[in-house]
Amino acid sequence: MPPLLSVQELVVQYSTLRGEVKAVNDVSFSLETAATLGLVGESACGKSTLGFSILRIVPPPGRILGGKIELQGVDLINLPLEEMRRIRGSQVSMIFQDPMTSLNPLLRIRDHFIELFQTHEPSIKKEEAVARTVRLFDALGIAEDRIGDYPHQFSGGMRQRVMIGLALALEPRLVIADEPTTSLDVIVEAQVLELLKLLREKRRLTLILITHNIGIVAEMTDLVAVMYAGQIVEIGPTGDIFEDPLHPYTKGLLESAPNVLHPEQSMRPIPGIPPDLASPPTGCKFHPRCPRAFKPCPLREPTPMAQGRRLVACHLYD
Amino acid sequence: MSSLVEVNGLTKYFPVQKSSLEAVLSRKREFVRAVDAISFAIERGGIFGLVGESGSGKTTTGRLLLRLIEPTSGEIRFHGDNIGEFSPQSLRQFRRRAQMIFQDPTAALSPRMRIGPAIKHGLDIHQVGSDPERKKETLRMFERVGLSPAEAFYDKYPHQLSGGQRQRVVIGRAMILEPEFVVADEPVAMVDVSIRAQILDLMLSLKKELGLTYAFITHDLATANYFCDRIAIMYLGKIVEVGPREDVFKSPRHPYTVALMSSIPVPDPKHKLQRLIPRGEIPSPINPPSGCRFHPRCLHAQAVCSQREPQLEEDALGHQVACFFPRV
Numbered sequence: 155m156p157p158l159l160s161v162q163e164l165v166v167q168y169s170t171l172r173g174e175v176k177a178v179n180d181v182s183f184s185l186e187t188a189a190t191l192g193l194v195g196e197s198a199c200g201k202s203t204l205g206f207s208i209l210r211i212v213p214p215p216g217r218i219l220g221g222k223i224e225l226q227g228v229d230l231i232n233l234p235l236e237e238m239r240r241i242r243g244s245q246v247s248m249i250f251q252d253p254m255t256s257l258n259p260l261l262r263i264r265d266h267f268i269e270l271f272q273t274h275e276p277s278i279k280k281e282e283a284v285a286r287t288v289r290l291f292d293a294l295g296i297a298e299d300r301i302g303d304y305p306h307q308f309s310g311g312m313r314q315r316v317m318i319g320l321a322l323a324l325e326p327r328l329v330i331a332d333e334p335t336t337s338l339d340v341i342v343e344a345q346v347l348e349l350l351k352l353l354r355e356k357r358r359l360t361l362i363l364i365t366h367n368i369g370i371v372a373e374m375t376d377l378v379a380v381m382y383a384g385q386i387v388e389i390g391p392t393g394d395i396f397e398d399p400l401h402p403y404t405k406g407l408l409e410s411a412p413n414v415l416h417p418e419q420s421m422r423p424i425p426g427i428p429p430d431l432a433s434p435p436t437g438c439k440f441h442p443r444c445p446r447a448f449k450p451c452p453l454r455e456p457t458p459m460a461q462g463r464r465l466v467a468c469h470l471y472d
Numbered sequence: 473m474s475s476l477v478e479v480n481g482l483t484k485y486f487p488v489q490k491s492s493l494e495a496v497l498s499r500k501r502e503f504v505r506a507v508d509a510i511s512f513a514i515e516r517g518g519i520f521g522l523v524g525e526s527g528s529g530k531t532t533t534g535r536l537l538l539r540l541i542e543p544t545s546g547e548i549r550f551h552g553d554n555i556g557e558f559s560p561q562s563l564r565q566f567r568r569r570a571q572m573i574f575q576d577p578t579a580a581l582s583p584r585m586r587i588g589p590a591i592k593h594g595l596d597i598h599q600v601g602s603d604p605e606r607k608k609e610t611l612r613m614f615e616r617v618g619l620s621p622a623e624a625f626y627d628k629y630p631h632q633l634s635g636g637q638r639q640r641v642v643i644g645r646a647m648i649l650e651p652e653f654v655v656a657d658e659p660v661a662m663v664d665v666s667i668r669a670q671i672l673d674l675m676l677s678l679k680k681e682l683g684l685t686y687a688f689i690t691h692d693l694a695t696a697n698y699f700c701d702r703i704a705i706m707y708l709g710k711i712v713e714v715g716p717r718e719d720v721f722k723s724p725r726h727p728y729t730v731a732l733m734s735s736i737p738v739p740d741p742k743h744k745l746q747r748l749i750p751r752g753e754i755p756s757p758i759n760p761p762s763g764c765r766f767h768p769r770c771l772h773a774q775a776v777c778s779q780r781e782p783q784l785e786e787d788a789l790g791h792q793v794a795c796f797f798p799r800v
Contacts, residue, residue, distance in 0.1 A: 344734075
């Protein structure tokens with residue numbers, strides 16, 4: 155059986171005044187049903203763009219330049235737009251980062267759901283759409299009598315529950331969550347993470363969790379893909395990667411994460427700053443910041459090599 | 473006690489903006505009780521963390537500490553002098569000695585001002601030395617905050633820098649007058665993790681060089697644990713717990729602090745989570761709950777908690793908690 159999702163040699167490019175920027179540069183990975191993949195990296199590493207490209211919603215001036223994205227064996231990149239629209243929401247959906255700008259301030263919460271149900275199933279009766287929404291509210295832990303409220307009447311945490319509800323309403327196989335708790339306070343964040351875990355289990359969801367929060371990756375995922383400058387530098391089982399990070403960037407990223415239990419072992423800075431993708435460094439894109447850089451690093455780009463259950467793109471493992 | 477800053481009964485209420493129709497219909501004026509009768513002291517050379525969620529009143533407290541806004545009641549003493557009673561002249565002196573580092577370096581810097589003049593501005597205003605001396609001092613500050621070579625950065629605009637570099641400019645601007653006291657409001661919240669520690673380490677080395685005292689405002693307990701030596705936990709305008717960093721983190725006593733700590737994701741897949749998540753979300757500061765403000769969400773609340781307000785009580789180690797049933 156093919157994996158649920160397979161991404162091969164994906165390239166996504168933004169055309170800017172300063173030149174062509176490859177936000178996603180030759181990325182490949184696959185994902186089995188019911189697994190959770192954490193996509194981590196710093197701002198502008200391409201993790202959100204990668205998420206957007208799976209739904210084919212890369213905002214202009216970005217566009218998918220090449221590669222293959224297969225969901226259950228169906229090639230998404232070359233699908234006619236009409237069919238892609240049907241797949242969005244019902245097969246693969248997205249939980250966006252900022253619930254305030256993702257909800258329509260003029261629509262009642264209820265109407266967001268009704269519109270979604272009616273778009274995908276034009277014959278559905280309004281009563282049935284409302285009944286489904288009520289059932290969904292119960293699963294989301296939102297009181298039924300809030301169904302007629304407007305988004306501004308909801309707190310940040312409740313809005314994010316609505317976003318999760320909208321993403322799950324049509325029971326998709328794959329859900330991509332882009333920093334789903336970044337705008338929330340810690341206690342509300344914990345509540346939302348617990349809700350995600352519960353729903354993931356109940357519905358056997360496959361989840362791609364895009365985040366910069368290493369703590370959330372440790373808590374939520376089975377697999378981790380570490381991105382740097384548009385590329386996956388290391389991918390493998392979460393336990394293995396935390397136990398023994400192979401790529402120097404992975405190691406640096408894990409050590410820079412704040413750890414409230416062990417402050418003395420955390421928050422070690424990575425020297426330097428992420429590269430400007432309009433004029434990226436030669437060879438390995440991490441080499442100017444890498445503590446273990448040696449001869450080949452500025453000269454040749456490393457290719458991902460298997461190391462046990464992992465793939466690592468680093469000359470240390472050639 | 474060698475306190476640099478002493479805060480007594482500090483209170484700030486903001487009137488709620490209503491539409492004119494509502495104002496006519498209801499006589500009652502409503503207030504957001506952002507900060508409600510809090511007291512604490514910041515020791516000279518210390519790093520005092522004000523930690524809380526959105527709406528806890530931590531940012532309002534920070535602004536009050538620098539007299540960027542006026543309190544509704546209560547007082548703040550700096551070197552023993554009430555900053556609310558400063559003459560215009562002493563206030564000007566105070567502005568030189570107490571500075572602020574803002575959260576969003578993009579918003580804090582004028583997009584049309586080159587960063588050299590932006591850092592030098594404080595020296596100009598306070599007319600420190602001659603103009604060439606000020607420029608020299610500014611160039612030295614560039615090197616100190618890690619923007620090197622200084623000459624290459626001096627004439628740049630903020631948009632030509634990365635987020636981390638911009639925050640270094642904001643820090644340099646706060647430090648150019650060699651203040652004694654700096655309020656830093658979420659200085660690393662908008663910076664990537666790998667850069668975050670660089671910025672905090674820079675702030676620590678500047679503290680050593682200049683003998684600074686910091687008030688550090690954050691929602692991030694892990695950052696507070698890394699950076700502060702004393703920590704106050706705020707909830708809905710009140711301080712619920714305050715003490716030495718290690719005590720507060722190793723043996724939190726207020727149920728809210730315990731809940732907060734147990735909510736933070738830990739970057740270790742083998743860590744067994746034992747979450748004690750309180751019910752619901754932080755209520756409105758317009759009509760805060762009676763008694764202990766945390767009681768409607770508290771897992772240990774009893775009848776007394778809704779009737780009387782617990783006061784901060786101190787143990788032998790200087791760890792204070794405002795709770796009728798604190799964890800021992």
